[in-house]
Amino acid sequence: MHKPPTHAARILAAADKLFYEQGIRAVGVDTIAAEAGVSKRTLYNYYPTKDDLIAAYLTARFKHIEPSDAPAREQILGYFDRLERMFADGGFRGCPYVNAVTELGDRKHAATRIAVRFKEQRLAWYRTLLARMGVKDPEGLATQLQILVEGAIASALVRDDPTVGRSARAAAEVLIDAALSNKKRKAKA
């Protein structure tokens, strides 16, 4: 039973596609309405301003992840593998949250705040898994893993080369192993 998508959903889908593929500032409201097959009036009925639509776009992209029961190290490295797959899929255009921050350039914009929260959520995910692994400084290493992820995204974008995902993954392994052997050494001392 396929429920037909509501107007709001079609608008959001069109905004997601166009905003991500072409950029927030590059796409006009008329274009989104046309892509959604909806009159501009209806669009403005659901999303009173373009800023609201931008915020909804980023909110809808916000995929929460929770640490699973799988081994922490595998979960983290698997994340890098998924990254590389995203890079290889045609049409990769970078991180929508980082892109929104740079395109809008306004720290008080609702979209910027959503972006910050997204990155915080990701950071907490790394931190939880690293703490479970018993590394000495989960917060610091979580930040470093996040740096690797952001850097892989940016590098894949400007180089147009998905294999940086593998490089980032390898770096993550070295950092994690170093943090673990550190712990062992400390434990022995």
Place this chain on the structure above:
Amino acid sequence: MHKPPTHAARILAAADKLFYEQGIRAVGVDTIAAEAGVSKRTLYNYYPTKDDLIAAYLTARFKHIEPSDAPAREQILGYFDRLERMFADGGFRGCPYVNAVTELGDRKHAATRIAVRFKEQRLAWYRTLLARMGVKDPEGLATQLQILVEGAIASALVRDDPTVGRSARAAAEVLIDAALSNKKRKAKA
């Protein structure tokens, strides 16, 4: 003896300030002309299109660096220190090249190609220094260092927190040391 800046230079300085602070798409040609204290006609006389001005903006930002005679490891870590200082300076808005790629979203745009060349130049710098240090895979580690730099930039931007520079530097140390101890181990074997 202060030579008065030429019109072309004043226009470029205005473009640099406004493009970097507010974004390429967010700034109009009229605004740049006004900031430069120059008529719009004069601006278009020096830079026939906005795209030309964008390309000139990125070209002017292109600071070549050559490996110096200082110890390679110090040069690389010093680069991260300079990064952190840039983050802490008010008005940091990310990497102008990455920003241009995301804002323009056109791989054939002259500005995009300048961005790619810039990153290649940086990569070559790391590679040369790492090769001088005798690490096993200078190319791979250079990519990883570049990932750290890009990631630190993106993270500093969305977090609005300069200290990620330190985290990236620490990660770079771990990666470099691991690559060196690897080499020693191989040499001993």
Place this chain on the structure above:
DNA sequence: CATCAGGTAAACAGATCGGTGTACTAATAA
């Protein structure tokens, strides 16, 4: 003095931007 390159200010062109107002239509519920 005459010329002319290089600058100015300002209007203009044509397109697009975010957002509204209006008049019409189709379906639904009282």
Place this chain on the structure above:
DNA sequence: TTATTAGTACACCGATCTGTTTACCTGATG
């Protein structure tokens, strides 16, 4: 049947965009 709701098509608003045109000015050079 009639009133209401939710949608459409489309013109319109003022602002802004890149880029051009026009008319004027000014200072150096012959």
